[in-house]
Amino acid sequence: METRLESLATELSFLRDNHHKLKEKVSVGEKTLATLQLLAADNQTAIQDLQERASYLQDRVEDTGTAYRGAAYGSWAYQKVLKVEIPTVPGGLIQIIYLTIRSHPLLTG
Structure with a gap:
């Protein structure tokens, strides 16, 4: 037991x-x-x-x-700005516009 x-x-x-x-x-x-x-x-x-x-x-x-x-393929600068319109950083669009206009063929000769 x-x-x-x-x-x-x-x-x-x-x-x-x-x-x-x-x-x-x-x-x-x-x-x-x-x-x-x-x-x-x-x-x-x-x-x-x-x-x-x-x-x-x-x-x-x-x-x-x-x-x-x-835009009916307006100015070269206008077309470039429209292609990169989505801003990635604050102030990015301003920089893109500046660079685009600065490098525009009519402005750079």
Whole structure:
């Protein structure tokens, strides 16, 4: 009888250890899931931002293309400015216009 009790006590100890280990794994799994959910939300926000930016850039490209075609191939400087109308840095468009006008064939002789 005592051997049976010892065997049951050993088995109970083993089950408690496994139960504790499983609780730790569940806790780690829950933390991992929470982290993945946060990353998924961040990725979704980034995707939406990129889609909005792509839409904006597509609109700008279409606007620029229409203006370029509508200019009936006017002055060389005007055409160049329309091709690079999307600003990349603050003041970038001003620099582009300056460089374009400065390098215009009629101005440089």
